[in-house]
Amino acid sequence: VQLQASGGGLVQTGGSLRLSCKASVFRLAFFAVGWFRQAPGKEREGISCISASIIGNSTDYSEAVEGRFTLSRDDAKNTVYLQMNSLKLEDTGVYYCAAADSTRCAEITGYNIWGQGTLVTVSS
Numbered sequence: 001v002q003l004q005a006s007g008g009g010l011v012q013t014g015g016s017l018r019l020s021c022k023a024s025v026f027r028l029a030f031f032a033v034g035w036f037r038q039a040p041g042k043e044r045e046g047i048s049c050i051s052a053s054i055i056g057n058s059t060d061y062s063e064a065v066e067g068r069f070t071l072s073r074d075d076a077k078n079t080v081y082l083q084m085n086s087l088k089l090e091d092t093g094v095y096y097c098a099a100a101d102s103t104r105c106a107e108i109t110g111y112n113i114w115g116q117g118t119l120v121t122v123s124s
Contacts, residue, residue, distance in 0.1 A: 001116065002026065005097045008118030011087055015122070019082040021097030021115055029053035029075040032100040034111055035082050037120075039093035049105035050080060060105055064090075087122045094119050 007019040021033060032051045038044040050071040051058045059071045070083040080097065095118050098111035 003097060003099060003113050003115040005095060005115035005118045008095060008120045010121045010123060013087060013089060013122055013124055015087050016083070016085045017087065017120060019084065019095055019097070019118060019120075021080045021082070023078045023099065026099075026113075027075075028078050028080060028099065029073065030103065032103055032105045033071075033073075033080045034098050034100065034105060034108075035071070036096045036098065036108065037091075037093040038096070038117075039090070042093075044096070044108070046108055048082065049100075051105055052103035055103045058105075084120070087120075089122050089124060092120060092122045 002025050003023050005021050011017055030052050034049040036044050036046050047062045047065050048071050049060045053075050068086045072081045097115045099113040100106045100110050101112045
């Protein structure tokens, strides 16, 4: 497995989770990393992205998660983190991380290495 997402679980509304995306056979610092989620019955959507460390780790968030989710990297651990706060029922879904084939954030078709997904369930 080249990219592994973890950290999902069951949490109440208003709670927090931190997802991890760890690469095993390549240096994640050289590539943009995106997080996507897929809610039951819906299409996969992009929610956040962090550019490669070598160009400054700029971040971008969808309107749905702006202000609540935060991306960060630990290059020594070859890992990208997604801190999710103030979780809402509509945040429920399977969360995927993916590495782009470039240093900059891209559209979903620009991501060529995908993790296996981790389930986040937010309950009331």
